[in-house]
Amino acid sequence: MLRTFAAIVLKASPYAEGSAVVSFLTEHGERLSGVAKGIKKPTAKWVAAFEPLGMVQVSFFGKEQADLKRITRCDLRFSPLTLGHLESSLVMACLADLFDRVAREGVEDERLYRLLSACGRALKAHPDNALGILAYAEHWLLHCLGLLPHPRTCGRCGREDAPLALLSEEQGWCCTGCTAVDPSEALPPGAREHLRRLRTAAAEEAPRVDPADEAQRAVTALLRQRLLRELGGSLRSYDVLWRLV
Template sequence: MIKRTEAIVLKNKPFADADLIVTYLTRKYGLINVHAKSPKKIKSRFGSSLEPLTYSNISFFGKEDASLPRLIQSDIINPFQPLREDFSSLTKIYEMLKLCLTFLPEREPAEEVFILLLNTLLKIGANSDSKIFRLYYKIRFLDIAGLLPSLDICGRCGTPPDTNRRHYLFYIADGSIICNNCAKNERNPFILSKGSLNFFGSILRWNHSSVDRIKAPEKLISELLELINSHINYIIGSKFVPKL
């Protein structure tokens, strides 16, 4: 049975002599691996359409339970060439792709994540400063995956943050802010400013069209991005991979 969908290449790896296994995030089928037969021999455009970040219309063939469907067509919609050629942004973009590769189960539709990734790549491609879009992507992804850090109540006693304070204590191992009572004698918190705490709440209320209209201070964006990156690294390091 032939299936067709829009898809973004997350990664590829060599397979057999001249073949590739391509991992896609697709609009209809979520994360899938497909077998691309002799991509270099067929024609160059097919081969180049299998590079990471490439956004294409693809067709693949395989029985429902086939472990590795065969890729039979791939027509590029947007190669995101400038993003692939800019090494300074590429590492940061791979961090975004890694979230999909780590947390999305195979063959379970995840259209919301597909749209999030596609819109983020389009925004980053059109703007010189990508920080706010990367931050938005990561927070939205964690939200969809049920992995958001908890910044609205103390992770141990459930008390809401004291609004008179200017800073709050976030503990990576708790994935949460912890109130002063509960955090007595504990060391090495991540100090989170009140501005960042409020900014986090705002981001959760935004949608894509509003991201590039909001001017947020660089300091808040950097602070939250650092916290979110630490949170993600901790989750990946602890090998806790929940089901969406």
């Protein structure tokens, strides 16, 4: 059976005899993997198509129940890669790692494809805001996973005007009006406003990283820790990012 999809490349891992197993996020939001033979050969025609976050048209051949199908064709349609921009390239690797963990074979979620394709185009347009786009993607991934309640109201008392104090896994966002918390451990003022910007902005308008914005720093760290904890711990691509940026 031959099946063709619009998809986004996630990861390529070495396989037997100079081949690679490549994972993709399809246009339907499902993770699919296939074997690309001869990818290591100097004459391989499709090596450039397997860069992380490349948007491709890919064809798989194999039995429906086969664990690994064969990739018969992979045409690159769009690449977010900006030559010479290290930070953007590192963030691309982080996003590929994240979506490779979140997406599932046999489970479709079109929101994942829409989110990753929007982030890829945003990285191409604004590579200097790569870290802001990464934080934007982390926020929306938590939302897609059902782990991020709406910050408009306090999950305990329902207030909308008091500053947010913390994020509780049981009750959601809790405010300072009903939650006793050490001031040094509470979210800085402006956390709700930053969350609102993340929720309402398009990927290309993702808030830029501002080292002086304490609320932004705190929210980004909180959401990143929550997401990575859900995925089983730190990812190698993140470790490389923090070593080099």
